[in-house]
Amino acid sequence: MYERMKTQIEEAQEGIISSQMKAVAAAEGIEAEDLCRSIAAGEAVIMTRGRCSIGIGRGLRTKVNVNLGTSTSRVHPEEEVEKARIAELHGADTITDLSTGGDITAIRRTIFAATALPITTVPIYQAAAGIGIGNLTAEDVLATLKHQAEEGVSSFVLHAVSREMIDAAWDGERIMGVVSKGGSMTAAYMLTHDAENPFVEHFDEVLAILREHDIVLSLGNTMRSGCIHDEMDEAQKGEMRQNARLAAYAHERGVQTIVEGLGGHVRADRIPVYLRRYREHSPAPLFVAGPLPIDTAVGYDHIAGCVGASIASGAGADYLCYLTPAEHLSLPTPDQVRAGLIAFKIAAHIGDSIKYGMDDEDLALARSRSRLDWDGQVAHAIDPETARALAPEPGPCTMCGDFCAVALMKRLREQR
Amino acid sequence: MYERMKTQIEEAQEGIISSQMKAVAAAEGIEAEDLCRSIAAGEAVIMTRGRCSIGIGRGLRTKVNVNLGTSTSRVHPEEEVEKARIAELHGADTITDLSTGGDITAIRRTIFAATALPITTVPIYQAAAGIGIGNLTAEDVLATLKHQAEEGVSSFVLHAVSREMIDAAWDGERIMGVVSKGGSMTAAYMLTHDAENPFVEHFDEVLAILREHDIVLSLGNTMRSGCIHDEMDEAQKGEMRQNARLAAYAHERGVQTIVEGLGGHVRADRIPVYLRRYREHSPAPLFVAGPLPIDTAVGYDHIAGCVGASIASGAGADYLCYLTPAEHLSLPTPDQVRAGLIAFKIAAHIGDSIKYGMDDEDLALARSRSRLDWDGQVAHAIDPETARALAPEPGPCTMCGDFCAVALMKRLREQR
Numbered sequence: 001m002y003e004r005m006k007t008q009i010e011e012a013q014e015g016i017i018s019s020q021m022k023a024v025a026a027a028e029g030i031e032a033e034d035l036c037r038s039i040a041a042g043e044a045v046i047m048t049r050g051r052c053s054i055g056i057g058r059g060l061r062t063k064v065n066v067n068l069g070t071s072t073s074r075v076h077p078e079e080e081v082e083k084a085r086i087a088e089l090h091g092a093d094t095i096t097d098l099s100t101g102g103d104i105t106a107i108r109r110t111i112f113a114a115t116a117l118p119i120t121t122v123p124i125y126q127a128a129a130g131i132g133i134g135n136l137t138a139e140d141v142l143a144t145l146k147h148q149a150e151e152g153v154s155s156f157v158l159h160a161v162s163r164e165m166i167d168a169a170w171d172g173e174r175i176m177g178v179v180s181k182g183g184s185m186t187a188a189y190m191l192t193h194d195a196e197n198p199f200v201e202h203f204d205e206v207l208a209i210l211r212e213h214d215i216v217l218s219l220g221n222t223m224r225s226g227c228i229h230d231e232m233d234e235a236q237k238g239e240m241r242q243n244a245r246l247a248a249y250a251h252e253r254g255v256q257t258i259v260e261g262l263g264g265h266v267r268a269d270r271i272p273v274y275l276r277r278y279r280e281h282s283p284a285p286l287f288v289a290g291p292l293p294i295d296t297a298v299g300y301d302h303i304a305g306c307v308g309a310s311i312a313s314g315a316g317a318d319y320l321c322y323l324t325p326a327e328h329l330s331l332p333t334p335d336q337v338r339a340g341l342i343a344f345k346i347a348a349h350i351g352d353s354i355k356y357g358m359d360d361e362d363l364a365l366a367r368s369r370s371r372l373d374w375d376g377q378v379a380h381a382i383d384p385e386t387a388r389a390l391a392p393e394p395g396p397c398t399m400c401g402d403f404c405a406v407a408l409m410k411r412l413r414e415q416r
Numbered sequence: 417m418y419e420r421m422k423t424q425i426e427e428a429q430e431g432i433i434s435s436q437m438k439a440v441a442a443a444e445g446i447e448a449e450d451l452c453r454s455i456a457a458g459e460a461v462i463m464t465r466g467r468c469s470i471g472i473g474r475g476l477r478t479k480v481n482v483n484l485g486t487s488t489s490r491v492h493p494e495e496e497v498e499k500a501r502i503a504e505l506h507g508a509d510t511i512t513d514l515s516t517g518g519d520i521t522a523i524r525r526t527i528f529a530a531t532a533l534p535i536t537t538v539p540i541y542q543a544a545a546g547i548g549i550g551n552l553t554a555e556d557v558l559a560t561l562k563h564q565a566e567e568g569v570s571s572f573v574l575h576a577v578s579r580e581m582i583d584a585a586w587d588g589e590r591i592m593g594v595v596s597k598g599g600s601m602t603a604a605y606m607l608t609h610d611a612e613n614p615f616v617e618h619f620d621e622v623l624a625i626l627r628e629h630d631i632v633l634s635l636g637n638t639m640r641s642g643c644i645h646d647e648m649d650e651a652q653k654g655e656m657r658q659n660a661r662l663a664a665y666a667h668e669r670g671v672q673t674i675v676e677g678l679g680g681h682v683r684a685d686r687i688p689v690y691l692r693r694y695r696e697h698s699p700a701p702l703f704v705a706g707p708l709p710i711d712t713a714v715g716y717d718h719i720a721g722c723v724g725a726s727i728a729s730g731a732g733a734d735y736l737c738y739l740t741p742a743e744h745l746s747l748p749t750p751d752q753v754r755a756g757l758i759a760f761k762i763a764a765h766i767g768d769s770i771k772y773g774m775d776d777e778d779l780a781l782a783r784s785r786s787r788l789d790w791d792g793q794v795a796h797a798i799d800p801e802t803a804r805a806l807a808p809e810p811g812p813c814t815m816c817g818d819f820c821a822v823a824l825m826k827r828l829r830e831q832r
């Protein structure tokens with residue numbers, strides 16, 4: 001008789017330390033038993049593809065996701081593959097393939113081949129782009145889920161948007177309305193066909209597919225605010241409650257779950273407030289896109305987003321979705337992918353310094369810097385390649401020349 | 417009989433609203449009477465050069481300073497002039513000329529000619545570079561001050577470092593020691609000649625020069641931490657108390673004063689803590705360089721610094737000194753000056769959104785974005801030039817193509 005493999009949650013709840021838990025605990029420098037308990041409690045998940053296992057959640061380093069993929073107006077699969085390589089090379093933890101243009105299955109396969117990292121998809125994208133929202137059925141949506149699950153996708157983003165949330169967004173004071181692509185596709189299916197949310201209506205079936213392959217459920221953030229003005233209205237509060245409820249339900253059924261929230265545009269001082277509110281609703285790892293603390297950093301949203309993500313991760317967000325300089329403007333180029341990724345690795349590191357205190361890397365870098373040891377600084381830099389390219393010749397840098405404070409004070413101290 | 421012009425403080429204390437106060441109040445959209453009261457109380461200053469007046473302090477928008485200038489190992493005056501033009505073009509509030517290489521007076525004059533912005537200098541740089549620390553006397557230092565004051569410098573940075581602070585830094589646990597260039601030059605003069613701090617010893621004379629020209633005194637931050645590990649030790653605490661004391665003394669004598677502090681490397685969660693502590697010591701506007709919340713963002717210190725500066729200005733810092741991607745590595749190129757400036761304008765805007773709530777620019781940008789109006793988004797962007805270069809053709813962007821959530825939801829709503 002065929003016996004389904006146990007999910008990480010099911011193993012954790014039986015006290016079994018899986019090989020994935022061992023690998024993640026070793027990478028994080030924590031006890032596997034602690035990780036096992038967090039997974040059993042739904043406070044952490046492991047996203048896996050092949051031999052690559054990434055832990056996300058309580059007690060773990062803040063992780064960074066890179067979005068890539070074609071759109072209907074720009075289909076250059078070779079560029080998306082290059083982005084995947086850049087993401088892995090520069091330290092992304094996971095990749096999300098958001099392709100909606102071209103042969104989506106073929107593109108996903110080339111991305112699979114280009115990187116070992118866990119891959120997330122938003123299955124409604126392929127369903128809507130491949131079949132069209134007008135012809136789509138709930139069966140198609142489930143079939144897409146199944147098809148992608150069998151291919152080895154590590155995590156699915158599903159949007160549990162409801163009629164009530166859509167009405168709340170429309171009847172409220174929002175300027176930007178609904179800005180989530182997957183959420184709007186799901187809403188369009190519901191409104192066009194006067195149908196229920198296919199994921200919520202068939203949630204047990206969805207969970208069965210996810211459990212079968214131990215795919216991480218990521219509950220999407222349809223109602224995220226598209227500008228500072230729109231933050232945390234009734235629609236968002238409703239979605240937070242709904243996602244918390246579904247996360248608890250999925251967890252009880254052995255499906256690892258994370259919740260997307262607090263994303264979009266949120267004023268900096270409110271980010272920790274909303275984070276605490278989320279924690280009152282759910283123990284599930286929190287995934288945030290940005291958030292962006294201002295609207296006006298057009299062309300620099302990776303920098304403004306780095307500020308929001310630093311504050312969010314410092315306040316307890318577990319997993320950051322990067323933004324690139326092209327956010328709101330275009331599909332990012334490979335260079336923009338890299339710029340966005342590094343900015344969010346900086347945010348994750350800042351967040352971790354708040355969560356866990358100073359890192360050994362910062363200490364090692366400071367020690368190298370105090371010796372004017374440029375090689376050491378390069379080795380401990382977040383982006384060693386850029387650091388190497390900018391690092392000066394041995395000795396004081398051209399900023400200081402003969403007046404290097406470190407060198408001058410060292411001489412004076414020796415004369416003391 | 418020659419009668420010295422009154423300083424802004426002296427006018428404010430007599431209830432006179434100067435033309436500079438009027439100009440600043442109009443630019444800030446506040447009542448001139450409120451500004452006048454803040455200046456009288458030493459909570460705000462006006463930095464002036466010619467017709468350009470910039471207000472810094474309580475109730476005013478957070479300001480951004482751009483550092484530029486030659487070093488002994490890189491003297492390209494034309495590049496420094498280009499940096500000054502870039503700084504003004506992209507919205508810097510003030511410029512600090514830190515030249516230590518070449519003909520410093522001539523370079524300062526070309527920078528004066530290239531920009532209308534207020535100019536700050538660190539006079540010990542010219543004194544030390546021109547005369548040499550070994551030959552320097554307190555009279556030379558005062559003569560440099562006088563010479564630069566007569567030329568029309570808007571603000572001087574003076575380092576009130578003491579023997580006790582130096583000993584505290586050396587005897588403590590610091591990895592990086594003292595990293596302030598001006599502070600280390602001042603310390604080197606003191607230690608080489610077994611002399612008092614020339615600025616503190618002759619403080620009344622210094623204040624007379626500043627009062628004569630209504631130059632803003634900026635009390636430097638010699639003891640700032642050069643890495644996260646070194647933050648807020650006894651040396652820094654001593655300097656904070658000393659600077660607060662000197663600021664109060666200068667204010668009583670009609671000299672507008674700001675204090676540099678909290679600069680260097682400070683863990684993100686401690687920034688608001690230290691800011692509150694500073695406010696217990698002094699009402700003077702606080703000028704921060706960075707701070708950098710991590711050490712490892714080599715080549716990206718403008719981004720890590722943007723996070724620290726956002727948190728600092730949100731917590732009450734009034735004036736930000738930018739960092740460029742070249743920080744710790746080299747003199748910045750003109751492009752790096754621009755990158756650093758924009759990052760810190762983002763930080764100032766984030767800080768102001770925390771201090772004063774949402775800005776009209778954010779609202780206007782959101783309204784343009786909700787209409788997919790790219791021209792409107794460009795007009796309200798922090799860096800319109802970059803936004804224009806990256807903005808797509810009219811219609812949905814290539815990120816979303818046919819699946820623009822904003823357009824899709826609008827169609828659905830109209831069908832409701």
